[in-house]
Amino acid sequence: MANLARLKEIHARFGSKATFLTIYTQEAHPTEGGDYLDYFLPVSKHKSLQQRLDAAGELLQLEELPGPLLVDNMQDEASKSYGSFPDRLYVILDGVVVFQGGVGPHGYLPKLVEKWLDQFYN
DSSP states (O other), X not given: OHHHHHHHHHHHHHTTTSOOOEEEOSOSSOTXXXXXXXXXXXXXXXXXXXXHHHHHHHXXXXXXXXXOEEEOOTTOHHHHHHTOSSOOOXXXXXXXXXXXXXXXXXXXXXXXXXXXXXXXXX
């Protein structure tokens, strides 16, 4: 949640210049998996798009996100196309990836997105 708070700060600075969005993908630590982490919102592995949509809706009930929330399809096309499992930050400019952060959780560093935005807009 600390990263989300940091992204909200970055959004407050750059939200009028850049679109921020989140893509909800497959669950990284489903409850039935061997590595389930006891977070605030236990989520089972999605077996249908409706289950994934419901889980995304629960996330929205818990926390306001900086920008719209999109949901990946059940073929995980967004996740596979961008190598974003379990999570990753990107900047896309005119359809081209101009910044690709490291794979989360350790490579998920909002400060690097802020640095890129600072350099681009200043």
